[in-house]
Amino acid sequence: MDLLSCGKVTVFPQPKAGTSIFTRNSRLNLHSGLSSLHSLKLSSGKYKLQLKSRVPSKKLQHPYALAARQDYPQNADLPRQYSKREKKPFPIPIVELRRAARARAKNRSGQPRRPVPPPKRGLLVKNLIPVAYDVLNARITLINNLKKLWKVVPVHACVFCNEIHVGPVGHRFKSCKGPDSAFRKGLHEWTNAALEDILLQVEAYHLFDRLGKRIRHDERFSIPRIPAVTELCIQAGVEIPEFPTKRRRKPIIRIGRKEFIDADESDLPEPDPPVPLKPILTEIPDSEIVAPSNEEETVLLAEETLQVWEKMRGGARRLMMMYPVRVCGYCPEVHVGPSGHKAQNCGAFKHQQRNGQHGWQAAVLDDLIPPRYVWHVPDVNGPPLRREFKSFYGQAPAVVEICVQAGAAVPEQYKPTMRLDVGIPTSIREAEMVV
Structure with missing residues (x-):
C-alpha cells in the first residue's frame, strides 16, 4: 500500500538524536524500512513513516523526516448507545471539573476578577x-x-x-x-x-x-x-412574535447568589418595536x-x-x-x-x-x-x-x-x-x- 497517498504529506524539521531519518536524495529500501513494527506509528489519525538513510544528502544540511498525515481515521466506531438503566456520562468528568476549578482559584488569587459573560447578566x-x-x-x-x-x-x-x-x-x-x-x-x-x-x-x-x-x-x-x-x-x-421574550438593555444587579433585580431603564429612550x-x-x-x-x-x-x-x-x-x-x-x-x-x-x-x-x-x-x-x-x-x-x-x-x-x-x-x-x-x- 502506498502510504503517501492516504493523506497529506508534511515535511518536519530534523528530529532528535537517535531517530531514523532519510534525506531527499537518499535511496530507500522499503522492505528494510518496514521490517519493524515501530516504523509505522499510528496516533490520533497520523501515520508517520521513518526510514533509514544510507547516503547522506549533499544539498541539504538538515535532513527531514517524511510523515503521512490523515485527518480522520480510516474506520471508527459509532457513539456508544447507553441502556435505559444507565446514566449518561458528564461531558467533562467531575474530577476534571474540580481540578480545573482549583486551578482557576489558585491562579485568580491577587488577580482582578474576570468580567461576567453577557448572558449571565441578562444581555x-x-x-x-x-x-x-x-x-x-x-x-x-x-x-x-x-x-x-x-x-x-x-x-x-x-x-x-x-x-x-x-x-x-x-x-x-x-x-x-x-x-x-x-x-x-x-x-x-x-x-x-x-x-x-x-x-x-x-x-x-x-x-x-x-x-x-x-x-x-x-x-x-x-x-x-x-x-x-x-x-x-x-x-x-x-x-x-408568536414567542415573546424579555430583553434587557442594562445588566442585572445581583443581591445574592441566586437573587437579582433588574436595573432601572427609565433613563433610556423608549425601545423600538422588535x-x-x-x-x-x-x-x-x-x-x-x-x-x-x-x-x-x-x-x-x-x-x-x-x-x-x-x-x-x-x-x-x-x-x-x-x-x-x-x-x-x-x-x-x-x-x-x-x-x-x-x-x-x-x-x-x-x-x-x-x-x-x-x-x-x-x-x-x-x-x-x-x-x-x-x-x-x-x-x-x-x-x-x-x-x-x-x-x-x-x-x-x-x-x-x-x-x-x-x-x-x-x-x-x-x-x-x-x-x-x-x-x-x-x-x-x-x-x-x-x-
Missing part, C-alpha cells in the same frame, strides 16, 4: 445574533429540502421499533426489539417513514425570561413547548412540495442539504458555548437555560427514587440535534444488505445517508463510520476467512 451577545438567525433558517431549509429528497430517496421505518433504513429495500437484520419481536425472530416490518423519524423533534419549554424563576411542576401544561433549537435561537436574539434582523423562512406545506425534476437538480439539492445540515450543527455548537443547555442524564428531556425546570415528568429508570425529577447536566450537541444513525448502503443499485455481512457495513446519520444516495459527495468527517474502505465479501465463506 445578548451581539455577534451571535446573526448566527442565531442563520441556525434557525438553516433548520427550516433543511426540513424543506428533506421533504423534496424524500420523494426521490425512499426511507423506511419499522412498525414495531424506532429503527429506520434509507434505501430501496429494507434490510433483513434481526435487530428489532419491539413488541413480539421474538415471534418475528427479530425481523423488522418496514413501512414508509415520516419526517419526524429522520429529524428527531427535541422540544423544550419556551422561557419568557431565561433568568427568571424555574418552571414549577404545576406550570408544566401552561408553558408552551417548541423545538429546542428554536428556543436556543430565541434566547440568542431571534425575534419571533424587528427581525433577517427574514425568517417558513416551512413549505406538504401539499406544495415538488420533487426534483432531473438528476442534476437532485444532486444540487443534496449538496445544499448537506451544507445547511453542517451549518445548523456548527452554529448551534457556537450558541451552546455561550447560552447553556441542560439535558437529563436519564431521559432525552432538554432544557434551554442556566438551570433545568422542576417538572416531575421523568419516567426513566428508578424515577420513583427521584420523585420524577430530572437529573440535569450539561448537554452536548448530539443531545440538542440527535444524529439518527442508519446503515450505509454501499451500492443502491446492487443487492440488498445481507445479515451475514453485517459487521462489514458502516453507518451514517440519516440526513447524510439520504444526501449521499441522492448523489452528494461524502463529507470527510463521516467517512470513518461509513467504512468506505472496507471490502464487502461476495460469499459467506469469504467472510469467514476474514480475521
Whole structure:
C-alpha cells in the first residue's frame, strides 16, 4: 500500500538524536524500512513513516523526516448507545471539573476578577445574533429540502421499533426489539417513514425570561413547548412574535447568589418595536412540495442539504458555548437555560427514587440535534444488505445517508463510520476467512 497517498504529506524539521531519518536524495529500501513494527506509528489519525538513510544528502544540511498525515481515521466506531438503566456520562468528568476549578482559584488569587459573560447578566451577545438567525433558517431549509429528497430517496421505518433504513429495500437484520419481536425472530416490518423519524423533534419549554424563576411542576401544561433549537435561537436574539421574550438593555444587579433585580431603564429612550434582523423562512406545506425534476437538480439539492445540515450543527455548537443547555442524564428531556425546570415528568429508570425529577447536566450537541444513525448502503443499485455481512457495513446519520444516495459527495468527517474502505465479501465463506 502506498502510504503517501492516504493523506497529506508534511515535511518536519530534523528530529532528535537517535531517530531514523532519510534525506531527499537518499535511496530507500522499503522492505528494510518496514521490517519493524515501530516504523509505522499510528496516533490520533497520523501515520508517520521513518526510514533509514544510507547516503547522506549533499544539498541539504538538515535532513527531514517524511510523515503521512490523515485527518480522520480510516474506520471508527459509532457513539456508544447507553441502556435505559444507565446514566449518561458528564461531558467533562467531575474530577476534571474540580481540578480545573482549583486551578482557576489558585491562579485568580491577587488577580482582578474576570468580567461576567453577557448572558449571565441578562444581555445578548451581539455577534451571535446573526448566527442565531442563520441556525434557525438553516433548520427550516433543511426540513424543506428533506421533504423534496424524500420523494426521490425512499426511507423506511419499522412498525414495531424506532429503527429506520434509507434505501430501496429494507434490510433483513434481526435487530428489532419491539413488541413480539421474538415471534418475528427479530425481523423488522418496514413501512414508509415520516419526517419526524429522520429529524428527531427535541422540544423544550419556551422561557419568557431565561433568568427568571424555574418552571414549577404545576406550570408544566401552561408553558408552551417548541423545538429546542428554536428556543436556543430565541434566547440568542431571534425575534419571533408568536414567542415573546424579555430583553434587557442594562445588566442585572445581583443581591445574592441566586437573587437579582433588574436595573432601572427609565433613563433610556423608549425601545423600538422588535424587528427581525433577517427574514425568517417558513416551512413549505406538504401539499406544495415538488420533487426534483432531473438528476442534476437532485444532486444540487443534496449538496445544499448537506451544507445547511453542517451549518445548523456548527452554529448551534457556537450558541451552546455561550447560552447553556441542560439535558437529563436519564431521559432525552432538554432544557434551554442556566438551570433545568422542576417538572416531575421523568419516567426513566428508578424515577420513583427521584420523585420524577430530572437529573440535569450539561448537554452536548448530539443531545440538542440527535444524529439518527442508519446503515450505509454501499451500492443502491446492487443487492440488498445481507445479515451475514453485517459487521462489514458502516453507518451514517440519516440526513447524510439520504444526501449521499441522492448523489452528494461524502463529507470527510463521516467517512470513518461509513467504512468506505472496507471490502464487502461476495460469499459467506469469504467472510469467514476474514480475521
